[in-house]
Amino acid sequence: MQFTLLQDRYSDLLNRYTGPAKKIIVSYHGEMDQDRVSMLSYTAEHQLDTEGARRGSIKKIFNILIELLQNVLLHSASPEYGKPFYFVLAKNMEDYVAICANIVSNESAKKIKTTLEQIKKMNEKQLKSHYMEVLSNDQYSSKGGAGLGLITVALKCDNNFTFNCITLDDNVSLFELTAIIPDK
Amino acid sequence: MEKLIIKETLNNPRVILDPFKKRYEISGKSFPENTKAFYQPVMDWLKDLPTPSQEKIRLSIILDYISSSSVISIKQLLTKIKEQNEHGADIEVLWHYDPTDADIKEIGEAFEKVIGIKLQFVSKLV
Numbered sequence: 001m002q003f004t005l006l007q008d009r010y011s012d013l014l015n016r017y018t019g020p021a022k023k024i025i026v027s028y029h030g031e032m033d034q035d036r037v038s039m040l041s042y043t044a045e046h047q048l049d050t051e052g053a054r055r056g057s058i059k060k061i062f063n064i065l066i067e068l069l070q071n072v073l074l075h076s077a078s079p080e081y082g083k084p085f086y087f088v089l090a091k092n093m094e095d096y097v098a099i100c101a102n103i104v105s106n107e108s109a110k111k112i113k114t115t116l117e118q119i120k121k122m123n124e125k126q127l128k129s130h131y132m133e134v135l136s137n138d139q140y141s142s143k144g145g146a147g148l149g150l151i152t153v154a155l156k157c158d159n160n161f162t163f164n165c166i167t168l169d170d171n172v173s174l175f176e177l178t179a180i181i182p183d184k
Numbered sequence: 185m186e187k188l189i190i191k192e193t194l195n196n197p198r199v200i201l202d203p204f205k206k207r208y209e210i211s212g213k214s215f216p217e218n219t220k221a222f223y224q225p226v227m228d229w230l231k232d233l234p235t236p237s238q239e240k241i242r243l244s245i246i247l248d249y250i251s252s253s254s255v256i257s258i259k260q261l262l263t264k265i266k267e268q269n270e271h272g273a274d275i276e277v278l279w280h281y282d283p284t285d286a287d288i289k290e291i292g293e294a295f296e297k298v299i300g301i302k303l304q305f306v307s308k309l310v
Contacts, residue, residue, distance in 0.1 A: 034217040038194040059285060066215050066251050073217060074253075135259065136298045148252040 017090035032083040101176035109173035215251035236272025
C-alpha cells in the first residue's frame with residue numbers, strides 16, 4: 001500500500017534541510033527490515049565521524065537512531081500495510097536533527113501519544129527515575145520494553161523532541177518523531 | 185556443561201560460553217531484531233548449569249552499545265544468574281565499561297539496583 005503523505009513529507013524534509021548552514025547527513029525512504037536498521041545507523045555513525053562531530057554527540061545520535069529505527073521495525077501497523085518509513089538525519093546550524101516516521105495502528109498512535117505527552121512533562125531526574133521504574137517492572141511486551149525505548153530517546157536528546165500523529169484512515173496513522181541533539 | 189558459541193554480527197554481540205577453555209564472554213554491540221530469541225540460548229545455558237557447582241565462572245560482559253530491548257533481555261539473564269548463585273552456582277559478572285562513556289556503566293549500576301546483583305565493574309583501558 002502506498003502512502004503519498006509519507007512520500008510528500010519526506011520530500012518536504014529534504015528541501016527543508018538543504019541550503020545555507022544546513023546539510024542532510026543520511027536520508028532514506030522505503031520499507032524497513034533489520035538490515036536497514038544496521039545500515040542506516042552505521043552509515044550515520046561513519047558520516048558523523050567523517051565530518052568531525054563530537055564523540056559524545058555521535059554516541060547519543062547512534063542510540064537515538066537505533067531506538068527510532070527498531071520502533072519502526074517492531075511496531076509498524078500490520079503485514080497488510082508493510083513497514084514503510086522515512087528517516088532523515090540532518091545538521092541545522094549547530095544542531096543535529098533526527099526525524100523518523102512510519103505507519104502505526106490508530107490504537108498504537110493513541111498509546112504512543114499518551115506515553116510521549118507524559119515523558120515530555122518530565123525533567124531529567126524524573127526521566128531517570130521513570131526509566132528505573134519501567135526497568136523494575138517485569139510486565140514487558142513480547143516486542144520490547146513498555147516504553148523503555150522512548151524514555152531512552154528522551155534522555156539522549158535532553159527531552160528536546162517533538163512528535164506528530166496524523167490519522168490517515170479508520171485504521172492507521174502516520175507517526176513522526178523529531179529529536180534535536182546539539183553538537184556539544 | 186555444553187559449549188555455546190554465537191558469532192558476532194552487525195547487530196548482535198559475540199557469545200562465548202566455553203567450559204572447556206574456561207572462557208565466558210558476551211561482547212560487541214547488542215541490538216538484535218528479536219532480543220528475546222537471541223538471548224534464549226544463553227538463558228537455556230544458564231538454566232542447565234549444574235548446581236551446586238564446584239567451578240567458578242567469570243562471565244565478562246563487554247558491550248559498547250545496548251539497545252533498550254537488549255537491556256530487558258540482559259536484565260533477565262542477570263536475574264537468572266542471581267537465582268543460580270542462590271542455588272549454589274558460583275558466577276561472577278565482570279561488567280566492562282569505557283570510562284569516557286557514562287552509558288554502559290550507568291546501565292550496569294541500574295541492574296545492580298533493580299536486580300540486587302553485585303557486578304564487578306572493570307574500566308577499559310583508553
